[in-house]
Structure formats: structure tokens, C-alpha cells
Ligand SMILES: Cc1cc2nc3c(=O)[nH]c(=O)nc-3n(C[C@H](O)[C@H](O)[C@H](O)COP(=O)(O)OP(=O)(O)OC[C@H]3O[C@@H](n4cnc5c(N)ncnc54)[C@H](O)[C@@H]3O)c2cc1C
């Protein structure tokens with residue numbers, strides 16, 4: 001086997017992955033199933049991301065939405081936002097993409113083991129959370145209660161509908177899906193994700209919470225969780241920033257003294273308390289509802 005060069009070891013050189021499946025999910029998102037050469041496993045942990053490059057166009061960070069417990073392929077859910085994601089939406093089966101990573105610190109699995117878990121996602125936040133949920137379901141006996149709250153703008157924007165239906169059927173998952181605005185097809189709950197969060201009955205001392213979503217979700221979700229007795233030590237946020245290198249070299253993702261690409265994207269809230277304004281202030285112009 002070829003000895004990796006210094007640049008390869010540092011994570012600068014992409015691997016070529018093959019697209020096994022490219023399926024539209026909604027008007028804005030596409031689902032990709034990918035495999036590395038020789039069926040090499042990606043070796044990720046839930047909550048990590050990869051840098052995805054489209055030859056001749058550019059590179060973007062994307063969360064891995066599948067669990068490492070599920071075989072030698074890995075999956076991504078990509079929203080069309082601009083140049084690279086537009087190109088990725090036009091990718092076909094058998095196409096090739098560059099993949100660097102996995103990078104970043106994922107969810108604190110060791111701390112989640114044995115606990116009751118409250119997982120809150122808004123919009124595209126369900127993508128990284130799906131990786132964690134699938135992981136938990138594959139090791140269900142290692143965890144306590146599993147409460148998943150997922151909020152979308154309207155029924156058409158909901159992602160992973162088949163997974164939602166499967167989770168809903170299980171007696172060991174407490175799934176609450178809510179949309180800001182229903183339509184004639186919608187028989188579920190309406191309202192923002194923090195409303196059902198406030199209604200939960202939790203034993204705070206053994207509970208850990210994870211929140212991923214648009215910047216506006218973080219403050220209100222944290223307030224609702226504090227009401228239940230959770231603390232900044234027991235709440236985790238997964239953040240987004242504009243990334244460039246993904247490996248702590250360029251500073252594009254900096255949040256004061258933190259590099260979100262390396263120190264995160266998952267952070268204990270206690271670590272963000274003196275930076276909370278920066279967490280909330282950041283949102284891509286046209287994409288406040290991620
Ligand atoms: C850790 C991390 C995980 C991510 N996971 C996912 C994922 O699972 N699925 C997914 O679809 N997207 C994800 N994103 C966002 C994705 O990286 C951006 O949408 C993408 O970089 C935009 O690139 P572009 O070339 O398509 O758009 P550009 O042409 O660069 O920009 C077009 C628009 O997108 C906005 N934009 C730029 N960066 C981001 C960003 N980080 N988030 C949101 N909007 C952005 C710009 O402000 C601009 O308005 C993630 C980002 C990070 C940092």
C-alpha cells in the first residue's frame with residue numbers, strides 16, 4: 001500500500017467517492033448515498049462532517065446523515081444554497097465526488113450513554129441528528145428515553161419522511177414533529193419546536209439535550225430546557241459557520257477563540273455562554289430557517 005504523503009495525512013487531499021444513489025427529497029434537498037474506493041468505511045462518528053468537492057467547481061462542508069453502524073456506504077442530505085450545492089443537485093448516479101474527512105467533533109457519545117436524551121432539530125438540523133438517532137436505535141439498550149422533536153416550515157419541507165414514519169411506529173422513540181404552517185394534507189401538530197419541548201416531563205438529572213437548527217432555535221430551546229432543570233453543562237449545540245479548509249488552518253469558521261471546524265461543530269453550551277451573541281448573530285442571508 002502507498003505510504004500517505006504529508007498533505008494526505010493532514011487531510012488536504014480528497015478521496016474519490018462514488019455516488020450510488022442520488023434522490024431528490026424535497027424541492028430544496030437531495031439525498032446522496034456514497035461509497036469510497038475498495039468499500040473503505042468512512043470511519044466517522046455521528047455529528048461529524050465531510051468536505052465535499054465537485055471537480056472544477058468547489059468544496060462545501062456537509063454533515064454525514066448516516067450512522068457508522070450501517071455498513072460501508074455513507075449518506076448526505078444537501079440543500080441547494082449556491083454554486084457548489086447547485087452543482088451537487090445535478091449529480092447523477094455513478095458520478096464521482098471528492099471527499100475529505102470526516103472532520104470535527106461529533107456528539108459526546110460517552111456522555112450520552114445511559115442517559116435520557118432530548119434531541120431537538122429545526123429544518124436541516126435533522127440531517128446530522130439522523131446520524132445520531134440511527135446510531136442510538138442500533139444500540140438501543142445503551143440509552144434511556146429517546147425524545148426527538150423536529151420542526152419544519154411546512155409539511156413539504158420535512159426531510160427523511162420514511163425514517164420519521166419508522167421512528168413514529170416504535171414504542172421506544174417519543175417522536176414529535178411539528179410544522180410552522182400546515183396544509184390540507186397535514187394532520188399533525190403545528191407551531192414551533194420549542195412548544196412541545198416545554199410540555200415534556202423530564203428527569204433533568206439523568207437527561208442530556210442536543211439542539212441543532214436555525215440560530216433562532218438555540219436561545220428558545222435552551223430557555224425551555226433550563227425550565228426543565230437542565231444546565232449549560234447538560235445541553236449541546238451543533239453549530240454552522242462558513243468553512244473553508246475544515247481542518248483548523250484558515251480561520252474562516254472562527255467564533256472568537258474557537259475554530260468551529262475543529263473544536264466543534266458540536267459544543268457543550270457552557271463553552272459557548274460568553275459567545276452566545278455570536279452564535280445567534282450568524283446566519284447566511286437568505287437562509288435564516290436552516
Ligand atoms: C459543519 C457544517 C455542516 C453542514 N451540513 C450541511 C448539510 O448536511 N446539508 C446542507 O445542505 N448544508 C450543510 N451545510 C451548509 C453548506 O455547507 C452550505 O450550504 C454550502 O457551503 C453553501 O455553498 P454553495 O457553494 O452552494 O453556496 P455559496 O455560493 O457559497 O453561497 C450561497 C449562499 O449560501 C450561503 N451559505 C454559505 N455557507 C453557508 C453555510 N455554512 N450554511 C448555510 N448557508 C451558507 C451563503 O451565505 C449564500 O447566501 C453545513 C455547513 C457546515 C459548516
Ligand code: FES
Nearest residue numbers: 244246250251261
Ligand atoms: S474552516 Fe478553516 S479554520 Fe475552520
